[in-house]
Amino acid sequence: MATADHPAIRIQGLRKRYGTGETAVDALKGVDMTVGHGEVVGLIGPSGSGKSTLLKCLGAVIEPTGGRMEIAGEAVYDEGWRIDDLRALRRDRIGFIFQAPYLISFLDVTDNVALLPMLAGVGNAQARSRARELLAALDVAHRASAQVSQLSGGEQQRVAIARALANRPPVILADEPTAPLDSVRALTVVRILNDMAVQFQAAIIVVTHDEKIIPTFRRIYHIRDGRTHEEAGEGRAP
Template sequence: MYAIEVEKLTKIYGKGETAVTAISDANFQVKPGELVAFLGPSGSGKTTILTCIGLINEPTRGKVVIDGTTVADSGWQNGIDLKRMRREKLGFIFQAHNLIPFLTAVENVMVALQINGVGRKEAQKRSAELLDALNLGHRLNNYPSALSGGESQRVAIARALANKPKVILADEPTAALDTENGKNVMALLKLLAVENHSAILVVTHDHRMVEGFDRIFQVSDGRIIGEHKNGDI
């Protein structure tokens, strides 16, 4: 079973003469354990792909299947609890780490678990283990203001992983980092994809950051214009 299946995904904003096609007829599948990039310039449509898969933007046309469940087929499917799907199946990592400033590192991760009904003691234990695995065991009780950019992004990654999602969506996760920290984050995502058997989709405009990816989709003017395997781009 694929973690993600997308067929003829199309998103159009507006109507009539003012209509803008952000993405047109996108087709792809992603297996569990794969790290896939959508590479293209700003405004090419790659973030729209991510928001449609992330159940944030309703597709105009096309089909989206997540972990075997059809969530969209020319619009959202009736009976699908989008909020629950997002909580249980998806993890999100953004360019800005979006940590809550008045919570410590471990508390920022705990929030994701407690929203899903995990008790405080278990949430704290699991969050501490995740942060320790990301080499942040010494930073559990630090607030975001005391963390470096790379450390803050690793806390955000831990938060995205907290509920063991089938799919992780990362929108320019290294844009605010220097090259070394950016490559470290991408290498970490690759490791986590394999270890957690999660499908990880990364949107980026930076060719330097896709080294080691399983597949790379090139996006331009709302269309996927090419697919490359690692080392071919």
């Protein structure tokens, strides 16, 4: 049952093992995590700690080995996928922001954002209208007709955020979204993510190594040796 009373995402004892037998590697050994609607949390940890594996499990692109995962109160994984159409799950309930914007180079800005609602069956006009609203909210409405190659790095990242929000997903996974940006732009992106999380009541999980933005999180999950440890962050205004 998916309601606003439940956290946007709840993970309990999530495990992931690569390989079998003696060569098997346990990348996740029982991860617990809960993120509420409108909340932005940081996920940090050294290389090889399991951040990307966790992100891929949360993004339903690889299958965990065990544990439970709920999105907005609905179990999507409980010792096995509980959803038949993972593609639709990713499309409708999970937004992705990557280290590089990875926009579709042959679509203009509006269509990059409108593509997601269109893939979900929303009509062209309505999808573009929604895209324009999001672009306006992210202050890139003036570049709506531009080609991706004409945008600056910061503008591309804003468009990528707009795309992640296009289907109003309860969960957004951001993989090193500020890595290529300078301090000012990185903090701007974090401020935007905070604003969008509140505005769209989305839970945003930000995987990062970026020391500049770590102090802005109110809650941080440290991941080490396949396990998460929650701690309070500084929660500085970005």
